[in-house]
Each structure stands twice: as C-alpha cells, then as structure tokens.
Amino acid sequence: MNVGHPERGGRWGIILAGGDGTRLRPLTRLISGDERPKQFCRVLDGETLLDQTRRRVALSVPHEQTFVILTRTHRAFYQSLVEALPPETILVQPQNRGTAPAIQYALLRLAGLDPTATVAIFPSDHYVSDDRRFMAYVDAAFQAVSARSDIVILLGIAPGGSEAGYGWIEPVDSVMAEETGTVSRVRRFWEKPSPELAERLYAQGCLWNSFVMVGSVSAFLDAIAGTLPELYESFETVRPALGSPAEEAALDALYDGLPETNFSRDVLTARPSVLAVLPVLGVQWSDWGEPSRVLATLEDLHARPCWREPVPVSMSGSTVEDQSASCD
Numbered sequence: 482m483n484v485g486h487p488e489r490g491g492r493w494g495i496i497l498a499g500g501d502g503t504r505l506r507p508l509t510r511l512i513s514g515d516e517r518p519k520q521f522c523r524v525l526d527g528e529t530l531l532d533q534t535r536r537r538v539a540l541s542v543p544h545e546q547t548f549v550i551l552t553r554t555h556r557a558f559y560q561s562l563v564e565a566l567p568p569e570t571i572l573v574q575p576q577n578r579g580t581a582p583a584i585q586y587a588l589l590r591l592a593g594l595d596p597t598a599t600v601a602i603f604p605s606d607h608y609v610s611d612d613r614r615f616m617a618y619v620d621a622a623f624q625a626v627s628a629r630s631d632i633v634i635l636l637g638i639a640p641g642g643s644e645a646g647y648g649w650i651e652p653v654d655s656v657m658a659e660e661t662g663t664v665s666r667v668r669r670f671w672e673k674p675s676p677e678l679a680e681r682l683y684a685q686g687c688l689w690n691s692f693v694m695v696g697s698v699s700a701f702l703d704a705i706a707g708t709l710p711e712l713y714e715s716f717e718t719v720r721p722a723l724g725s726p727a728e729e730a731a732l733d734a735l736y737d738g739l740p741e742t743n744f745s746r747d748v749l750t751a752r753p754s755v756l757a758v759l760p761v762l763g764v765q766w767s768d769w770g771e772p773s774r775v776l777a778t779l780e781d782l783h784a785r786p787c788w789r790e791p792v793p794v795s796m797s798g799s800t801v802e803d804q805s806a807s808c809d
Contacts, residue, residue, distance in 0.1 A: 492623055493598045494542035495587045498531050498559070498605040499552035499577050505606075508772040512788045520605040521558035524775060525786060531562070534605045540616040541623070542601065545570065548587050549605075552577045575733045581742035585705055585716050586732075592698050593724055599626050601695045608778050610765035618761045622695035625664050625759070633696035633704060634664060635749075637688030637758040638766045645679040647768060648672045648690035648745045650758045667756035672746040688760060692745065692768075700755065708751040712742055 502509060502519035509522040520531040528536075531549075538547055550572045551559055563571055572587055584602060591598055601619055609615045615636075622634040637650045652665035670690070674682065694701075706713040715735060722731035749756065769775045779785070 491546065491595055491598055492542055493591055493595065493600040494538050494547035495584070495591070495600055495602045496531070496534055496538060496547060496549045496605050497580060497583055497602065498534075499550050499555070499574050499583050500580075500606070501552075501577055502606065502770075504770055505772060505775070508775060512786075517558045518555055519769065521555065524769070525608075525779070525782075525784060530607075530769070531559075531605045534603055534607070537609060537612040537616060538601075538603055540613060541619050548572050548590065550574065550583050550587050575729075575736040576739075577741075578736055578739045579741040580744040581705065581709060581712060581747055582716075582736070582739055584701070584744050585712065588698055588701050588705075589716055589720055590723055592702070596698060598698050599623055599630075599695065600698055600701070601693065602701075604692050604768070606769050607691070608765070608767040608769055608775075611763070615761065615764045615766070618759055618764075619693065619695060622664075622759050625757075626695050626697060626700075629757075630697045631700060631755065632757045633694055633700050633755055634757045634759055635667070636691040636693040636695075637760050638691050638764075639760060639762060640683055640687070640689050643676070643679040643683040644689065645676045646673055646771065648692070648749065649674055649679065649682045650688045650690050650756075651682070651685070652688065652758045652760075664757050664759050667753045667758050670745075670749045670753050670756065672743070672750050688758060689766075690745065690749070691761065691766060704748050704752050704755055708748045709742060712739070715739065 498520045500518060500520065505519045506516070509517060509519050509524075512524060513522050520534075521529050523529050526533075535544070535547070535549070545567055548570055549562070549566065552574045554576070572590060574583060574586065588600070591600060601623065618636055622636065625634055626632065635650060637652070640647075649671040651668045651670075653668040654666055671678065671682065702713070719728075719731040719735050722728050765778075765781070767774050767778050769778070
C-alpha cells in the first residue's frame, strides 16, 4: 500500500460503508428502484449518504488519510466511487460480518502504515444537520485523545426522546477537568436497551451513542483484544498478508469462517472502563436505520424530495408502499 509518507502519529479516518441496510430496504428500494444498501442511496439533497459522510469527514481528515471500508457483494453500487478515490483508501471485505470485523480490518491496515496514529471512526448512514459544528466536536476529541491516548472517546448526542433502538451512554466524572471539562468517563454503555430502561436513561440525562469514535489505533485494538480475543487472534493469522497481493485470498479464507460480531454490543458494552464521552450540542442527529427515523427527519426539515411526490410512505417504519417512481 502506498499513500506517500504520512506523518507518524497523524490523524486518520475510517468510514464504515459495508453494511447491508436491510431494515431500511423498503424505503431505499422505493427511492432507487433496486436493492442497494442505504449508504449508496440518495435520500436527501441529491447525494448518497456515503458521499455526504465523506464530505463531512473531509472537514477534519484529508481524503487520502480516510479509509472507506466496503463489502464485495455491493460492488455494483460503489464501483464509480472506487474509480474516483485513491485505490489505497478503499478496503473491501469479502462479506459483511458486522461492525467489529470491519473495524479491526481497517485498524490493522492503518497500524501497518502508522502504528501511533489517532483515528476517528464514522458510520456512513447518519443524518447530521450541521457538518462543521459536528466535526468541530470531532476535532476536540482528537485533541483530547492526544493528551490521553489510553481512552476511546464517543460522541454523545443529547437525546430527543427515549429511543430504545440506539446505544445509550451514562457519563460520570470528568476526564480532564480544566482542559476538557466536557469529556467524561463512561459509567456504563447500553446497546439497544428495553423501552422501559430507555425511559429511565432518558430521564437520567444519558446520551445517545452516535457511534462516531476517536482514539489511538492501539486503544481500539486493545479494546477488541480484551473483549473479542478469538476475533482478534483470527485476524493476527492474516496480518502478514495485509497490504500485499496475498491479502484478498487471506481475507476470503478468514471471513468464510467468521461469526457476525457487533462492535457496540460486543466491545463497547463490555469495556466501559476505556471509554469517555463528549456531548455534542447544537446539532440535530439521527441514525437513519429505520424508515420512520428518515421520515421524521424530513418532516422536521419540511423537506420533500422527489421520491415523496405524492407522499408514498407510512410513518410506521414497518412497511413502505411503493407508489412513487425512483428519482435516484
């Protein structure tokens, strides 16, 4: 892999774009007319969600130091992106095995280039109302991690309700007092709590997990090793091949036997001691994992993309009636 000579200890980004987006598929099928995952769909403003994410991330991390991690079965939907980006920044998984393998794969590729790097990890399917304000919080997290390389900082969103489908963060004491008083330790992390627990967390002032995370490469890898040792060790077997012509075949063999693992559920929930949280204020945010969340955001924005003429979708999130032609 050749990306020039990056500065050691530099700032990097990882964009997770390998998910299948099955829960949003009724809506994305309506918009695009095919079976593409949501990150490759133009839901709002004529850009795909992945394009919007890439543009947002570039406010803090240059494109040439941002990996985009994809899945081979989606090639038809990202081929034009591959042709437009530096090939060194494209990481393709043989199969989607969840967020934990995707993150470890990208971290190991980055560790081979810059083992002392600090990295921000971004989902590719979220709505953010103010990119510059949001990325200013990412910048603040980078600065905090430069002083405390042992922690992983999550960006926490002030909740708009007791959403049980999100991860929830309970902050406690400040990590850095006078320097970064808003960065707090995490007492506990809940991934998709019950509705009753979500009500209690909302009442207690807990935060939604945006799944935007900043930390050193070593802190992330240590967290995976401590919570998913079998996954960690399985990647060690292919590590010598990463970045070489043998990488694709090694990954094919590895992924064929990997179980699906979720980074929030299997790492964050199990290891709150290494986590800190930075509350994000003044930014509207939504994880567009359900049709109802997308439609609620569009209602808040008073937005009516062409695929909503006439209004074709129920707000339930469970079904979407296909009454509108695609305008993708």
